[in-house]
Amino acid sequence: xxxxxxxxxxxxxxxxxxRAQRGDMPFDRMFGYVxxxxxxxxEIANRAAAIFQWKNALDPTVYPSLLxxxxxxxxxxxxxxxxxxxxxxxxxxxxTESILLAVKVARDRARALLPHxxxxxxxxxxxxxxxxxxxxxxxxxxxxxxxxxxxxHRADPASMERAVTDATILLVGSAPSYAHxxxxxxxxxAAVAQRRDLLLHVDGCIGGFLLPYFExxxxxxxxxxxxxKGVTSVSVDLHKYAYAPKGASVLLHRxxxxxxxxxxxxxxxxxxxxxxxxxxxxxxxAPLAAAWALLHYFGDEGYLQLAxxxxxxxxxxxxxxxxxxxxxxxxxxxxxxxxxxxDSVNVFVVADVMKAKGWYVQPQLGFDGGPPNLHLAINPxxxxxxxxxxxxLAASVQEAKGVGPGELAAQVSGALAGLDPSAIDASxxxxxxxxxxIAGVDLPERMADINDVLDALPHAFKEKLLAEFANEIxxxxxxx
Ligand SMILES: *Cc1c(COP(=O)(O)O)cnc(C)c1O
Numbered sequence: 001x002x003x004x005x006x007x008x009x010x011x012x013x014x015x016x017x018x019r020a021q022r023g024d025m026p027f028d029r030m031f032g033y034v035x036x037x038x039x040x041x042x043e044i045a046n047r048a049a050a051i052f053q054w055k056n057a058l059d060p061t062v063y064p065s066l067l068x069x070x071x072x073x074x075x076x077x078x079x080x081x082x083x084x085x086x087x088x089x090x091x092x093x094x095x096t097e098s099i100l101l102a103v104k105v106a107r108d109r110a111r112a113l114l115p116h117x118x119x120x121x122x123x124x125x126x127x128x129x130x131x132x133x134x135x136x137x138x139x140x141x142x143x144x145x146x147x148x149x150x151x152x153h154r155a156d157p158a159s160m161e162r163a164v165t166d167a168t169i170l171l172v173g174s175a176p177s178y179a180h181x182x183x184x185x186x187x188x189x190a191a192v193a194q195r196r197d198l199l200l201h202v203d204g205c206i207g208g209f210l211l212p213y214f215e216x217x218x219x220x221x222x223x224x225x226x227x228x229k230g231v232t233s234v235s236v237d238l239h240k241y242a243y244a245p246k247g248a249s250v251l252l253h254r255x256x257x258x259x260x261x262x263x264x265x266x267x268x269x270x271x272x273x274x275x276x277x278x279x280x281x282x283x284x285x286a287p288l289a290a291a292w293a294l295l296h297y298f299g300d301e302g303y304l305q306l307a308x309x310x311x312x313x314x315x316x317x318x319x320x321x322x323x324x325x326x327x328x329x330x331x332x333x334x335x336x337x338x339x340x341x342x343d344s345v346n347v348f349v350v351a352d353v354m355k356a357k358g359w360y361v362q363p364q365l366g367f368d369g370g371p372p373n374l375h376l377a378i379n380p381x382x383x384x385x386x387x388x389x390x391x392x393l394a395a396s397v398q399e400a401k402g403v404g405p406g407e408l409a410a411q412v413s414g415a416l417a418g419l420d421p422s423a424i425d426a427s428x429x430x431x432x433x434x435x436x437x438i439a440g441v442d443l444p445e446r447m448a449d450i451n452d453v454l455d456a457l458p459h460a461f462k463e464k465l466l467a468e469f470a471n472e473i474x475x476x477x478x479x480x
Contacts, residue, residue: 001476001477025358028384029358029360029389030359030360031362031375031376031377031379031382032362032377033362034381035239035243035377035380036243036380036381037294038380041243041294044293045243045244045293045294048286048292048293048294049287049289052065052066052284052286052288052289053284053285053286056282056284056285057283057284057288059272059275066285066288069288069289069292073091074088074089074091074252077208077209077250080236081212081236082223082225082226083226083254086255086256087252087255088253088256089253089259090251090277090278091250091287092249092250093248093280093283094239094248095131095206095235095240096131096134096135097251097278097279097280098205098236098237098249098251099129099201099203099235100131100134100135100139100279101251101279102170102233103135103139103170104261104262105253105258105259105261106169106170106201107141107169108261109199109261110169112261119141119142120141120168120169121142121143121144121167121169122136122141122142122143122170123144123146123160123171124144124145124146124171124172125146125148125154125184126145126146126148126368127148127174127180128174128177128203129177131205141169144168146159147368148184150368150369152331153179153180153330153370154182154184154185155173155174155184157188157189157191160192161196164196164198168198169199170201171192171193171198171200172201172202172203173186173200174202174204174207176206176334176335178205178337178375179339180339181331181334181337181338181339182331182332182333183207183211183334185222186200186202186222186225187222187228191230194230199233200230200231201233201234202231202233203235204225204234204235204236205235205236205237205240205249206237206377207241207335208236209238209240209303210240210241210307210310212225213303213304214311216307217311221334226254231254232258233252233253233254233258234251234252235249235251235252237249238250238294238295239287241336241379242291242294242295243380244290245286246287247286247287248288263275263276264277310336310378310379310380313336313383314335314336316386317376317378317390318332318338320390321340321393324393325344326344326397326401327341327342327397328340328341330370330371337375337376337377337378338376339373339374340373340375341370341371343371345397345400345403346400346452347363348363349403349448350374350393350396350400351363351374351447351448353396354393355445356445359393361375361376363375363447363451365454365455365462366455372455403448408449408452409452409456412456413456413457416457416461421458421460430468430472432453433465433469433472
C-alpha cells in the first residue's frame with residue numbers, strides 16, 4: 001500500500017473513518033476492554049485531550065501545565081491508596097508500563113545493593129497478570145510462578161515464602177487479580193516480604209482505583225495498599241475504573257529512594273539531555289489531561305456513586321449466573337470482575353453465540369487445572385443493559401448445548417502430541433492457523449475452534465502459535 005497520492009477533502013477522510021468503525025462493537029454491549037463513563041464524561045475527556053494532544057511531555061520544564069497535572073494526579077492516587085507524603089510516583093501509559101517499571105526498580109535496586117545475585121528472580125502468584133512475565137522477559141529476569149489456592153484462587157503466602165531464594169528480588173500480589181477478580185492476602189505477603197527483606201509490588205491496575213470505594217460501601221476487603229507496611233509499590237490504571245481514555249496509569253513508590261531506580265537519564269549523545277522517568281520519551285499530554293479532567297468531573301462522590309451502581313449490578317449478575325444450571329462462578333466476585341465456567345457446555349461456543357447476538361464476553365483458557373471460562377468486567381455503560389445481557393447469556397447457553405468440541409482441536413492436539421515445540425517450524429504453525437480459518441485478511445467469525453485448540457496445547461505451543469497468529473494478521477492489506 002502506498003501513501004495516497006493526492007489530498008482528500010476533510011469530509012471524505014472523516015466519513016471514511018466513520019464507515020470503518022461500523023463493524024466495531026458498541027461499548028455498552030462489551031464486558032471487557034472498555035470502561036465507558038457515558039456521553040457527558042466522554043465529551044469532557046475528549047475536550048481535555050484535544051487541548052493537550054499536541055503538547056509533548058518529553059520535557060517537564062517546557063510544559064509546566066503537564067508537570068503540574070502529573071504531580072496532582074499522582075498525589076491524588078497516593079492519598080486514595082493510603083500513602084503518606086513520602087509516597088511518590090509517575091504517570092505512565094498503562095498497567096503494563098507501570099508493572100515494567102516496578103520490576104525495573106526491583107532489578108536496578110538489586111544490581112546496586114545485591115550485586116552477588118547473578119540472575120535475579122521475581123516470585124509471583126500464578127494468577128499475576130501476564131505483564132509481569134513480559135517485564136521479566138524484557139528485563140532478563142526469571143519468574144517463579146507459585147500456584148494459588150485451588151479453592152479461593154488467592155495467592156498462598158506460605159507457598160510464596162517457600163519459593164523465595166537468595167536470588168529473589170520482588171514479590172507480587174494482585175488487588176484484585178484480573179482473571180478471577182479476587183484480592184490476594186496482601187498483609188500476609190507483606191509480612192513475608194519484610195521477613196525476607198524483599199520489595200512487594202501490589203498490582204492494583206484494575207482494582208486500585210475502585211476497591212477503596214467498595215471498602216467505603218462496606219465490602220470486607222482486607223487492606224491492600226500503602227496502609228500495609230511492607231508494600232513498596234502499587235500500580236493503578238486510570239484507564240480502567242477511573243474511566244479515562246486509554247494511555248493512563250500511575251505507578252506509586254513508598255519513597256523517592258525507591259523511585260530513583262525507575263528513572264533513566266542520558267547525556268551520551270549530541271542531542272537534548274534526556275531525563276525520562278518512564279518508558280516513553282516523546283509523549284502526548286492528552287491521556288494525562290483527560291485523566292485529570294475526569295478526576296475533577298466525577299470527584300470522589302461521583303466515583304462513589306458509580307461504584308455503588310457497579311457493585312449492585314455485579315451482585316445481580318453473579319446471583320443470576322448462579323441460578324443458571326449450566327453455569328458456575330469460579331470465585332465470588334470481590335469487585336466487578338467474574339469468571340464463569342460450565343461443566344455442561346463449551347464456554348468458547350457460548351462466547352461465539354454471544355458475539356453473534358452482539359455481545360462481547362472474554363474467553364479465558366483453562367489454567368493450572370482450572371476450566372476454561374468467560375470473563376466479565378462490568379463497566380458503567382453496561383448498567384442499563386444487565387437484563388438484556390442476562391437474557392442473551394441464558395439463550396446463548398441453550399444454543400451452545402450439544403455443540404461438542406470441534407474436530408479441529410482433536411486433530412491438532414493429536415498431531416502435536418509428543419512433539420517438541422522448538423521442532424515445529426513456522427510453516428506448520430501457519431497451516432494450523434489456516435485450518436482455524438486464519439489465512440485471509442478477515443478474522444474468523446467463530447473463535448471456538450481456535451480457542452479449543454489453544455486450550456489443549458502446552459504453553460510453549462500456545463505461545464508459538466499466538467506469535468505466528470500476530471505475524472499473520474499484521475500484514476500488507478489485500479489488493480494493495
Ligand atoms: C489491565 C491489567 C494490567 C495491564 O494493564 P494494561 O493497561 O492493559 O497494560 C495489569 N494488571 C491487571 C490486574 C490488569 O487488570
